[in-house]
Amino acid sequence: AQTVTQSQPEMSVQEAETVTLSCTYDTSESDYYLFWYKQPPSRQMILVIRQEAYKQQNATENRFSVNFQKAAKSFSLKISDSQLGDAAMYFCAYRSLYSGAGSYQLTFGKGTKLSVIP
Amino acid sequence: SQTIHQWPATLVQPVGSPLSLECTVEGTSNPNLYWYRQAAGRGLQLLFYSVGIGQISSEVPQNLSASRPQDRQFILSSKKLLLSDSGFYLCACLSGTGLETQYFGPGTRLLVL
Numbered sequence: 377a378q379t380v381t382q383s384q385p386e387m388s389v390q391e392a393e394t395v396t397l398s399c400t401y402d403t404s405e406s407d408y409y410l411f412w413y414k415q416p417p418s419r420q421m422i423l424v425i426r427q428e429a430y431k432q433q434n435a436t437e438n439r440f441s442v443n444f445q446k447a448a449k450s451f452s453l454k455i456s457d458s459q460l461g462d463a464a465m466y467f468c469a470y471r472s473l474y475s476g477a478g479s480y481q482l483t484f485g486k487g488t489k490l491s492v493i494p
Numbered sequence: 495s496q497t498i499h500q501w502p503a504t505l506v507q508p509v510g511s512p513l514s515l516e517c518t519v520e521g522t523s524n525p526n527l528y529w530y531r532q533a534a535g536r537g538l539q540l541l542f543y544s545v546g547i548g549q550i551s552s553e554v555p556q557n558l559s560a561s562r563p564q565d566r567q568f569i570l571s572s573k574k575l576l577l578s579d580s581g582f583y584l585c586a587c588l589s590g591t592g593l594e595t596q597y598f599g600p601g602t603r604l605l606v607l
Contacts, residue, residue: 409594419532419582421598467537471596479543479551480526480588482596486537 382485399468407473498599513572517585525589
């Protein structure tokens with residue numbers, strides 16, 4: 377079974393600065409997806425960014441980018457020019473590319489709480 | 495893109511009472527649907543998923559059940575709530591040709607007293 381580990385329960389960043397959230401995972405599969413979700417105080421889970429394991433290029437979405445190291449099984453999220461609205465819980469998640477039972481279920485890490493200091 | 499609705503937004507129920515949480519999806523058809531629970535300060539736990547009408551798979555044995563009476567409706571139920579059922583319940587949807595990304599509804603806060 378796959379596992380996802382987020383080793384930083386809490387982090388803080390100064391507004392306008394850059395912060396990197398860490399995520400490692402364990403899998404024997406070669407094809408899979410990785411995700412970062414954001415959960416603000418409203419608690420709705422919002423997709424931040426997705427990475428396909430077969431793509432060597434790191435995904436980017438505006439101020440959000442990832443550092444995907446497949447051999448090291450590492451998937452970190454970099455937030456540039458941090459804004460107050462970035463304060464939230466951030467969850468890393470893994471999904472197999474294929475699913476025999478059709479579940480395509482996500483395996484989540486325990487999350488990192490990010491605080492943004494004005 | 496799809497829109498996911500969850501009802502109610504907040505619910506306070508006594509121990510032993512029944513439960514019905516509803517999730518409906520707009521803007522897509524034949525989605526995979528999921529129920530997750532998030533206890534306070536913890537990650538997400540997959541409870542049930544459904545790949546079609548009447549098809550339910552359970553991931554965690556418990557006193558909860560799920561049903562999918564229509565293509566875009568997913569219901570989470572219990573006959574008798576326990577204190578440990580308190581938490582935040584999220585419905586998620588997976589659809590589209592690539593079946594790549596799960597999108598989540600706004601969630602339901604359940605407090606069992």
